[in-house]
Amino acid sequence: xxxxxxxxxxxxxxxxxxxxxxxxxxxxxxxxxxxxxxxxxxxxxxxxxxxxxxxxxxxxxxxxxxxxxxxxxxxxxxxxxxxxxxxxxxxxxxxxxxxxxxxxxxxxxxxxxxxxxxxxxxxxxxxxxxxxxxxxxxxxxxxxxxxxxxxxxxxxxxxxxxxxxxxxxxxxxxxxxxxxxxxxxxxxxxxxxxxxxxxxxxxxxxxxxxxxxxxxxxxxxxxxxxxxxxxxxxxxxxxxxxxxxxxxxxxxxxxxxxxxxxxxxxxxxxxxxxxxxxxxxxxxxxxxxxxxxxxxxxxxxxxxxxxxxxxxxxxxxxxxxxxxxxxxxxxxxxxxxxxxxxxxxxxxxxx
Numbered sequence: 001x002x003x004x005x006x007x008x009x010x011x012x013x014x015x016x017x018x019x020x021x022x023x024x025x026x027x028x029x030x031x032x033x034x035x036x037x038x039x040x041x042x043x044x045x046x047x048x049x050x051x052x053x054x055x056x057x058x059x060x061x062x063x064x065x066x067x068x069x070x071x072x073x074x075x076x077x078x079x080x081x082x083x084x085x086x087x088x089x090x091x092x093x094x095x096x097x098x099x100x101x102x103x104x105x106x107x108x109x110x111x112x113x114x115x116x117x118x119x120x121x122x123x124x125x126x127x128x129x130x131x132x133x134x135x136x137x138x139x140x141x142x143x144x145x146x147x148x149x150x151x152x153x154x155x156x157x158x159x160x161x162x163x164x165x166x167x168x169x170x171x172x173x174x175x176x177x178x179x180x181x182x183x184x185x186x187x188x189x190x191x192x193x194x195x196x197x198x199x200x201x202x203x204x205x206x207x208x209x210x211x212x213x214x215x216x217x218x219x220x221x222x223x224x225x226x227x228x229x230x231x232x233x234x235x236x237x238x239x240x241x242x243x244x245x246x247x248x249x250x251x252x253x254x255x256x257x258x259x260x261x262x263x264x265x266x267x268x269x270x271x272x273x274x275x276x277x278x279x280x281x282x283x284x285x286x287x288x289x290x291x292x293x294x295x296x297x298x299x300x301x302x303x304x305x306x307x308x309x310x311x312x313x314x315x316x317x318x319x320x321x322x323x324x325x326x327x328x329x330x331x332x333x334x335x336x337x338x339x340x341x342x343x344x345x346x347x348x349x350x351x
Contacts, residue, residue, distance in 0.1 A: 008036040045091075217248060223237050260342070264304060277304055326345065
């Protein structure tokens with residue numbers, strides 16, 4: 001018989017509501033150890049009112065395992081996965097990836113997005129420049145509007161909680177959010193064009209590009225980080241290889257990057273705006289460091305996460321969905337500007 005199972009991947013808390021554990025009453029949370037499994041009747045990551053703030057909603061199948069007599073609970077999607085007949089079906093790809101808040105100026109974390117003078121002493125916490133925190137989530141607006149130029153964030157690790165609280169605000173000019181060592185918020189602006197390289201001085205033929213040089217498996221030629229992956233294309237080897245720090249190990253990985261670059265170029269030409277690459281080729285140990293799933297298409301160069309100025313991830317996805325040959329994924333509110341595109345099997349998630 002085919003079984004649908006929720007598998008807990010790290011020590012966590014089952015919750016009656018999809019909010020930070022610190023916001024729940026004792027009877028609304030239940031501690032669970034890594035490795036625990038539950039056969040489930042159903043699961044969801046969104047309903048007609050929207051997504052569940054990065055949580056999986058699940059209903060326990062067997063009444064004997066109901067928790068406090070209740071079968072319906074939530075769990076943070078980085079702490080568990082859903083398996084169907086032994087295969088992971090949720091979360092997919094970077095639904096489970098880590099985001100890092102980096103403090104760039106001495107600042108204050110605040111309980112409300114107001115001037116510090118309007119807050120009481122217990123509503124602020126001084127934080128030094130250079131501090132960094134792993135995040136469960138972040139946002140710069142909600143249905144009522146933006147947060148007065150602040151980033152709202154929820155801390156991932158309980159040991160980082162401040163006065164037992166995970167949710168705080170920080171002035172957006174004093175911090176930024178990173179994914180895979182790239183800033184993803186405030187959203188960076190991408191230049192509309194790349195200037196032509198200046199020929200190198202000296203005798204002989206000028207160096208064709210000015211970026212870092214490297215070799216690729218199966219090729220005798222030298223490649224450069226500012227060199228287009230496909231002739232005349234918009235995407236460079238530097239974008240695919242994290243500025244030349246992640247060189248493909250096999251000819252198959254090189255082929256995967258080429259195949260993805262061709263499809264991304266078609267998408268960029270269609271939309272007519274620059275694509276900013278958030279993450280592309282991500283072999284180990286980098287994939288594990290950012291919390292990527294074990295079967296991520298990024299591991300072999302088949303996937304890229306991108307943002308396009310002025311577009312949400314969903315708008316980009318909708319524009320290319322009819323012809324895109326592989327996976328298309330969009331994310332909840334704090335990552336709504338990112339779209340995942342890969343040349344693995346055709347599928348979609350987050351819609």
